[in-house]
Amino acid sequence: MRSRFAWLLAGLGIAAAVRSRLLRRPPAAPREPSPEPDPRADELRQRIAEARDVVDERDTFEEAETTVDEAPDPESRRRDVHDRGRAALERMRGESPPE
Secondary structure: OHHHHHHHHHHHHHHHHHHHHHHOOOOOOOOOOOOOOOHHHHHHHHHHHHHHHHHHHHHHHHHOOOOOOOOOOHHHHHHHHHHHHHHHHHHHHOOOOOO
């Protein structure tokens, strides 16, 4: 009895596989390109050109910046800022800066 049931299930499985294979849709045919150009293409080209302009502007801007190698020492700069701050505070208090 078990072997008959197993054969029945195997047969149903094979039949389902064959049926699904036969009822599958054929592959879709490739779509033909539209004869007129896509209107979004011109917009995209314009945005790309604007982006290139921005990159050029950025390069020009970054050329004017001081590079890390040329920047002053942070400690000396910090000392200079503190000295200027103390001098400004002394001027506000009406004291003369020490020489």
